[in-house]
Amino acid sequence: MSVADDVQLAPVKMTAPPAGTVPEVTVAMRSVVAVLGVFPALSGLDLQAGSGEVVLLRGPNGAGKTTVLRACAGLVPIQRGDISVLGCDLRKDRRSVRRRIGLLGHATSLYEDLTVEQNVRFAVRAAAGDVDRIPAALERLDVGGRLRTLGVMHLSAGQRRRVALAALVARGPRLWLLDEPHAGLDPDGRDLLDEVISEAAAAGTTVLLASHDVDRATRIASRVVLITGGRVVTDSVGDHHVS
């Protein structure tokens, strides 16, 4: 971590919950072992995150970053340990948890044959969200106007990513799980994404973010966690409190 990163962190930290109050724990992973096939993708991982935090997960390819995010959404079988998300045990309360979290993975989970607006509308209504927030969300991600009624199949990879983000913003879940969100976006889109993430965090959303664009992601992160070999190796949470 460079000194420049710490300077950049300052404005985000101001928007975090005021000092003294303990932020609500939204994600708690305890000694999690997740085996994909015969491969232990997570080998006893501990991680906690509270509301308003933007946690950057970094580490080499195959370290287990994507698995952490998918495990928080209940998409990965857990052999040992346990995960609680938004106060619910993931094994029991998957459905209600999933309404309140948003996972944006390598795939954008959009229906090719529906328009931009239809896609966002379905996502919002499925999560029992507020449909009135859709127009503003589309505008915020710059996919309103002409693109709104266009089929998703006609969009570029970057535009799709913006649509998926617009759905996330419109739904407004309390936990965002973003897997390489900067990939495929143009410089403007990356800046926009950073703004959107910071805004969400300021409103109390927890953001777990896996990214290889470390310089950019560190700027918006309030914490950096290094994952290697399926467990947390270093966690910057202590550093920040000291500084």
Add this chain to the structure above:
Amino acid sequence: MRTTATMQTSGVQTSTVQTLSWLTGLAAGASLALLTVLGLFVTRPDEVQGEAVRLLYVHPATAWVAYMAFAVTSLAGLLWLWPRTRKPLWDRIAGASASIGVVFTGLTLVLGSLWGRATWGFWWVWDARGTSTLLLFLLYAGVVALRYVPATRDARARRTAIGALIAFIDVPLVHFSVKWWKTLHQEASVLQPSGVQIHGLQLFTMLFSFVAFSLVYAWLMIQRTRLARWEDELEAGGLDAAIVARQSEGSQHLIGATS
């Protein structure tokens, strides 16, 4: 301490299962031998059916084992699906019983076909029972096909259990639809082997065949379930080592990163 305790219990279980396997194997072998003697040499040919009556000592019993196997598959599948009773054992039983059931259904069809040829002169007749059995064979062939699709252990167990249940609740529907199909349109009486009178030694031999084939089923079940458990243990035994390897992968990287 804890590991030694679990190892001991698993050791005790293994030897119990081993003994059970031996005993069932011996009983199955002995009763099959006795059945062969009774069925081929002691009992006499039937006045109406001739030598073909000897199929009576195998055909109903294989059909019975097939039905029993599918019932066991469904029950085990249900126990796996129910979160409170979920154990890998149920999936092993469901999988083993499904494939053994398909083999026995196939055997039933072949024996029935032989009987049909001897009795009615045709290898295949569209009678209600034969048609139901054929559909049963196809239903569970699908379930077994589903089981052989590469997947993680849990996904495979889930697919097997649900597939087996879908098939199982279809069995009465298939049975009634095919029965009505034959009774509403054609004379079913021609197809009933009404001339056969079973009594005395013949009856005993037939009933004994149920015991013999059930023992064969039990023995096969023990072997298949045990094999599946060994496969699982091989995987699970590797897990701890794999976790350690995975974690050290991390420390290597850490050394590389700090230096």
Add this chain to the structure above:
Amino acid sequence: MFRDALLVLGKDLRIEARAKVTLRQVAPFVVTVMVLFAFGLDRVLVRDANVADTVTDSVPAAYVVPGLIWLTLLFALLLVVSRSVSIEEEDGAGDALRLSGLDPAGIFLGKAGAIVVQLVALELLLVLGSMLFFQARLHAPLLLLSATALATVGMAAVGTCYGALSSGLRSRETLLPVLVMPVVAPVVLAAVQAWQLALVGEVGDGWPWVRLLIVFAVVYVSFGVLAYGALLEES
């Protein structure tokens, strides 16, 4: 549950309205199968203009047309189910429905409902085609309608369950027929029998088959409502 069902139903129908896969691909397939049936069963089905009453000399169309309709619909079912699964897998988005937070029972009813709507459209095409090509004459509308509606619901329910079971598998295309066809065999049998009896005018004998179709539809719709949650989870 029903709110979620309507949402998924609307979504699937909206996708069909835009992509028109059933209209542009399955409907022509259905018509082609009818034409091929005419080739395959020409002695029974084809009325030759030069030879008067070829058809009435042999087996009446009333005995053949129901089988033609329901076998063709069975093939169409496999295609429609496959399509219904594949729209959830686009863009590698196999997790979208699972993550949506929708009630699994609602998802099942919605997806099965969309399949029913598409099958009904194809049935209409099949019936009109049979009347046009094979001079089929319809009788006993009540028996025909109830048998058709129930058979369609039963087939769609089984198809939706197995569709979810085989989603994400590379061998889905080959697995689906092996799984679905034996299970819906009683439906095909019952629907064909009911239709035959209706077309030859023995309406009274047709109703027991409708009862069987009721049981089938109720059993598999209930199964789907109860089990779809387990079907949807991979872990």
